[in-house]
Every structure is written in structure tokens, then in C-alpha cells.
Amino acid sequence: MDMQTGLHGQAILTINAGSSSIKFSLFLVPQLNQIIAGQIDGIGGEVRFKVKLASKSTEETIAWPSASRPQNHREALSFLIDWLHQFAKDIEVVAVGHRVVHGGQKYSAPTLISDEVMEELDALMILAPLHEPHNLAGIRAAQESFGGIPQIACFDTAFHRTHSFVDDCYAIPRYFYEKGVCRYGFHGLSYEYISDRLLQMYPKEALKKVIIAHLGNGASMTALNNGHSIASTMGFSSLDGLPMGTRCGEIDPGVLLYMMQHEGMDAGQIAQILYQESGLKGLSGGLSNDMRTLEESDLPEAKEAIDYYVKEVKREIGALTALMAGLDVVVFTGGIGENSAAIRGRILREMAWIGIDLDEDRNLNGEVNISSDASRVLCLKIHTDEERIIARHTLELSNNTTVKNKASNV
Numbered sequence: 001m002d003m004q005t006g007l008h009g010q011a012i013l014t015i016n017a018g019s020s021s022i023k024f025s026l027f028l029v030p031q032l033n034q035i036i037a038g039q040i041d042g043i044g045g046e047v048r049f050k051v052k053l054a055s056k057s058t059e060e061t062i063a064w065p066s067a068s069r070p071q072n073h074r075e076a077l078s079f080l081i082d083w084l085h086q087f088a089k090d091i092e093v094v095a096v097g098h099r100v101v102h103g104g105q106k107y108s109a110p111t112l113i114s115d116e117v118m119e120e121l122d123a124l125m126i127l128a129p130l131h132e133p134h135n136l137a138g139i140r141a142a143q144e145s146f147g148g149i150p151q152i153a154c155f156d157t158a159f160h161r162t163h164s165f166v167d168d169c170y171a172i173p174r175y176f177y178e179k180g181v182c183r184y185g186f187h188g189l190s191y192e193y194i195s196d197r198l199l200q201m202y203p204k205e206a207l208k209k210v211i212i213a214h215l216g217n218g219a220s221m222t223a224l225n226n227g228h229s230i231a232s233t234m235g236f237s238s239l240d241g242l243p244m245g246t247r248c249g250e251i252d253p254g255v256l257l258y259m260m261q262h263e264g265m266d267a268g269q270i271a272q273i274l275y276q277e278s279g280l281k282g283l284s285g286g287l288s289n290d291m292r293t294l295e296e297s298d299l300p301e302a303k304e305a306i307d308y309y310v311k312e313v314k315r316e317i318g319a320l321t322a323l324m325a326g327l328d329v330v331v332f333t334g335g336i337g338e339n340s341a342a343i344r345g346r347i348l349r350e351m352a353w354i355g356i357d358l359d360e361d362r363n364l365n366g367e368v369n370i371s372s373d374a375s376r377v378l379c380l381k382i383h384t385d386e387e388r389i390i391a392r393h394t395l396e397l398s399n400n401t402t403v404k405n406k407a408s409n410v
Contacts, residue, residue: 002044011035014204014390016099017073017138020044024080026091032391036088039190043076049083073134077141095150096142097394099189099386100135101238102128102153105180110158110393112191113139113151121153128182130275130391131238152394159188164227170236185232187214190224194333196389197255197382199227201368205378208328211320214312214384215343216334217245217289221313223320231323233316239274242312245289248278249312280305291336291343310346317347318354326331327354327377332370333384344370348379 010026016023020043026036038051047069049062070076084093098113099311104124111117111122118139125132160183168182191212192385199206210224219242220234233241243249251274259265259273273282281289284347288294291309294302321327332344348358348370355376363370363381370377 010092010094011088012095012097012220012391012394013084013093013142014097014387014394015138016386016390017077017134022073022076022138023215023387024082025391027096027388027391027394027395028091032388032395033389034391035091040070040076041082043073044071047076062100073137076139077138078145081141082147093146093149095152095394095398096146097152097390098135098139098142099390100139100153101131101155101156101186102184103153103157103161103181105161106403107153107155108123108158108161110152110154110397113143113153113220114374115330117153117389127184127236128238129272150394152397152399154189154390154393156186156188157184157391159191160222160229160232161187163230163232167231167341181236181380182340183232183235184227185220185222186234186238187218187220187222189389190214190227190333191224191229192383193385193389194331194382195224195227198329198331198380201382202329202378202380209321209324209326210329210331210335211317211327212331212348213337215242215318215332216248217338219244219249219334219336221320223324225324231320233320242316243283243309244279246276246279246281248274248282252291270323275357280309283308291340295340306343306346310343313347314351317351321354324372330376330379331380331382332358333382338381338383341366344381 008318011026011028014025014027020041022040022043023033024038027034035054038049038050047064049064050059051062052059070079086216097160102124104127105365106120121132121136137287138154142151162181169177170181171355191214194212197209202369208227211221212224220232221242222229223231235241239249241249251400256270259270279289280291280294283301284294285301287297287299287302294306317330334336336343345358345363346358348356356379357372357375358379359370359372365382368380368382369378371377376385
């Protein structure tokens with residue numbers, strides 16, 4: 001695979017390390033033009049490496065040397081960085097931005113990474129054991145490969161740090177709150193991007209009562225009032241709220257006690273079920289965690305999984321609306337929210353009681369505004385771009401004199 005002829009300059013690299021994947025992008029500065037986007041999937045198993053260049057319309061698969069398949073994120077990141085050095089040899093990476101799932105109660109904004117910050121983030125791994133270790137591995141690999149250039153941590157929890165105590169606490173002894181047991185909310189980078197786009201596209205409506213539904217393999221919803229997050233469906237962990245691809249969503253804690261006391265399961269076994277075997281996958285009898293597969297299936301289990309998913313999204317829309325005492329805008333984003341007209345339609349139909357009137361044709365055609373002209377609530381479909389938010393924060397916070405110019409609005 002050859003890079004574009006004549007492509008050169010300084011760039012910001014963004015790294016988004018998930019449980020078994022790494023997303024990355026390169027943005028030229030200062031305009032933040034994205035020139036490369038890619039993803040490594042299947043880390044620890046059958047690895048796939050796909051890259052898309054801005055100059056090409058299709059994604060390309062990069063052959064992975066069979067003798068060097070990575071067993072962990074650090075090995076995968078080392079390969080990725082070596083690949084970037086080879087194929088983007090005329091690009092100088094001047095700063096690296098990292099998605100970090102958990103910032104705890106302290107980090108409410110993107111932060112320049114130091115040794116002290118890394119120590120504090122290491123201590124937070126107990127709050128996000130399936131995600132935070134990979135995020136930090138990405139930071140360490142980038143530090144080793146790029147030397148002393150700025151590394152910026154962008155937190156998924158930061159967007160929700162505007163919640164009040166009542167919106168964040170659980171009804172358990174208060175000393176647990178002081179130990180960090182509270183509702184954090186996640187998907188904050190996606191919500192930040194969508195709220196910014198909403199402000200550009202619909203400036204008057206953006207500052208009203210808004211619900212954003214990030215529906216993908218991971219799924220959550222947040223309520224915004226005057227542009228600030230006031231409530232989220234996700235809580236202490238990324239398990240809470242909506243059912244997801246393989247995660248359970250809301251569950252009675254008594255079920256967990258039952259698993260321990262009557263099924264003899266330990267914490268590891270329960271975590272495996274709740275994180276990897278539940279959600280759409282579990283409800284469909286193990287058929288799939290992919291909504292597209294379920295929509296194409298004639299099996300009753302697939303239909304029931306979708307029915308449950310739609311029911312829970314509708315219930316959370318009602319709950320978040322009640323908290324705000326009204327609703328003016330609903331925005332769908334994420335893989336399912338952006339691409340499944342059928343799911344959007346099933347969620348929004350029969351919601352005239354809340355002021356929603358779906359325009360079937362607009363929805364099927366994938367238009368941004370999918371509500372009718374008579375709808376009191378504006379219903380939208382907006383593509384999210386977490387990598388661009390990370391790049392923007394990285395540019396703004398970098399102390400490198402060559403990248404001090406402010407990014408243009410996303």
C-alpha cells in the first residue's frame with residue numbers, strides 16, 4: 001500500500017484502544033484534515049488490519065505477517081507505529097491523543113499526560129478493568145515510540161462531570177461515594193462531538209432539552225440541558241443502562257447474588273457473562289451481537305432480542321424526558337443509531353404522546369432530520385467522530401510550538 005504522492009507535513013495521531021481492537025487516525029495540523037484512518041481488530045486471535053486513505057474511496061486490508069501476530073495491545077501498537085513510520089515517512093507526528101475510558105472523579109477535561117497522571121490512571125484501572133489497561137498500554141507504546149512529544153488523555157467520563165451529587169450517587173452508604181463508587185457515564189467523546197455539531201447545525205435547539213442516543217455495540221443515552229450533561233443511562237461501569245451487543249445493561253443486583261449464592265459463580269465468571277455473553281448475543285440465544293444479523297434472521301430469538309432492545313431505548317427516552325421535564329431534540333448516533341432505519345423507526349413510532357412525529361420517508365432515506373414538519377420534537381441522525389474530538393483537544397493542549405494554532409471548528 002503506497003501513501004499519496006507528495007503527502008507531507010506535521011500531524012496528530014489519535015489512538016482509541018478497545019478491548020480487542022485499536023482505532024487510529026492521522027490528522028494534518030493545524031486544519032485537522034484527516035489523511036489516514038484505520039483499525040486493528042481481533043487482537044489476541046485472528047488479527048485484521050484495515051486502513052482507509054483520504055484520497056481513496058475504499059478501505060484496504062493490510063497483510064499481517066503470520067510470524068508476528070500480536071498477542072496483546074502493546075505488540076499491536078508497536079506494529080502499527082512501525083507501519084506508520086514506513087508508510088507515512090514524510091509525516092511528522094507532533095502529538096498523540098488517546099481515548100481513555102475512565103477519568104474517575106478528578107479528570108473533567110482532556111489532560112497532558114505526565115508520570116504523575118499515569119500513576120493516577122493506573123489506580124483507576126479497578127474501575128474499568130476491561131478497557132483502561134488497553135488505553136494505558138496505548139499511551140506507553142506511543143511514549144516509547146515517539147519520545148518526548150505531547151501525549152494527551154481524553155476521557156470518556158469527562159463530559160458527564162457536570163452531574164449533581166443526586167444524579168451521580170447510589171442509595172448505598174455514602175462512604176462508598178467518597179471511594180469513587182458513583183455514576184460516571186461513558187461515551188463522553190461521542191456526546192461532545194454530537195453536541196458541538198448540534199450547536200453548529202441547530203444553534204437554538206442545541207441549548208434546549210436534548211437526548212442523544214449512542215447506539216452501537218456499546219450503547220448509552222444522555223440527557224443535555226443547555227448543552228450540559230445532566231444524566232446518563234450508564235453508571236458506575238459500562239454495563240449499566242441499555243442492553244448492548246454483549247453487555248447486559250440494567251440488571252437487578254439480586255440476579256448477581258443469585259449467581260454467586262446458588263450457581264456458585266465467582267466474580268470472574270459473572271463478569272464473563274455480563275460483559276461477553278449477554279445483551280443482544282445472550283437474548284438471541286448466542287446467534288449474534290450484530291444488529292444487522294439479527295434483523296436479517298427469521299429466528300424468534302432474534303426478534304425477541306430486538307424487541308427487548310427497542311423497549312429499553314423507549315423506556316430510557318421516557319425516563320430522561322421526565323428528568324428534564326420535557327424534550328425538544330432526540331439525536332441518534334453510533335453504528336445502529338446511524339445505520340438502522342428500522343430500529344430508529346421502531347423506537348420513534350407511537351411516541352406522539354411525547355411530541356415525536358416520525359417522517360417515514362426521511363428516516364428510510366437516511367436524512368439528518370427524520371422528524372416530520374409537524375413534529376414538536378426535532379429528531380435527527382448525526383454521524384459521530386470521536387477521533388476528531390480527540391485530535392482537536394490534542395491540538396489545543398499540545399505545548400509543542402509547531403502545533404499551537406487552534407483547530408478549526410469540527
